[in-house]
Amino acid sequence: MNMPELPEVETIRKALNVHLKGRRISGIDIIDPTLLTGHGRNNGSSFENAERQLHRMIGCTIKGIDRLGKSLIFKLSSKDFLLMSLRMTGRLVLSRPLPSARGRFSFKGEPRVLNFIDRRRLGELHPMSSETLNDLRKRTGPDALQHWEVPRESARKESRAKIHATLLDQGFIAGVGNIYATEALFRAGIKPQRTFKSLTRDDFRRLGRDLGRVLEAGIRHRGCTFDSYRDLFNRSGRAQKYLNIYGKAGQACPVCRRILQFTRISGRGVTYCSRCQH
Ligand SMILES: [Zn+2]
DSSP states (O other), rough: OOOOOOHHHHHHHHHHHHTTTBBEEEEESSSHHHHHHHTSSTTTTOOHHHHHHHTTTTTTTEEEEEEEEEEEEETTTTTTTTEEEEEETEEEESOOOOOOOEEEEETTTTEEEEEEEETTOOOEEEEOOOHHHHHHTTSSSSSSTTTOOOGGGGHHHTTTTTHHHHHTTTTTTTOOOOOHHHHHHHHHHTTSSSSSOOOOOHHHHHHHHHHHHHHHHHHHHTOOOOOOOOOSOOOSSSSGGGGGTTOOOOSBOOOTTOOOEEEEETTTEEEETTTTTO
């Protein structure tokens, strides 16, 4: 199971800006309450509270759609924000109303609705003020696309963590998941088990450069579709066809032909080449 990472969410964000920026929200229909409350994880935020906040957004104009790591942020004319996390299988589809949607948004002058589809029901909507959003931003690392230099100064905190796990830590760098971390470490020639502390200045330079490259390639090919990811119009991405090693353990390395290895790091299955990565 692959969750949407920065390139997949960025592909959706761009399309949302094209089609919904400047639109006025005319209706919000929450069919599955856990879309607002999560599954018991949001302590203190009741469904009624969140629903009231959300319903205040009806009549507001969408000023634009930003991204915070792997989440989408709708900026509203009321100065409030709506954060959407797709998590594992969440999809946003702009189409006729779909019967399987957990929630739907309609817009003035737009015949299509924005459906939130989610087979595993882990995605969430969070209406929030600018203060809450700022707190969230402070807890989130720099965006992986903007920040080409992997921030080495946090080495004190992360020194014993394996570099693959560090890249997945959203408080360290935002937007990276298993697919693009695996690809970036392969391109940079760095073993995923290496500790953060062991990386040299040159390792960080190559890693920052290659992370940017794999993410940009992911966006160019409109994201990776292995199982559930689709774009705003329910189309699959093509980026999976351009990956070097992700999901290919047991096959030959595309560079040296040695069999690609599989290991587990912080619970995630990770593929690497024991000859090309050091
Ligand atoms: Zn190799």
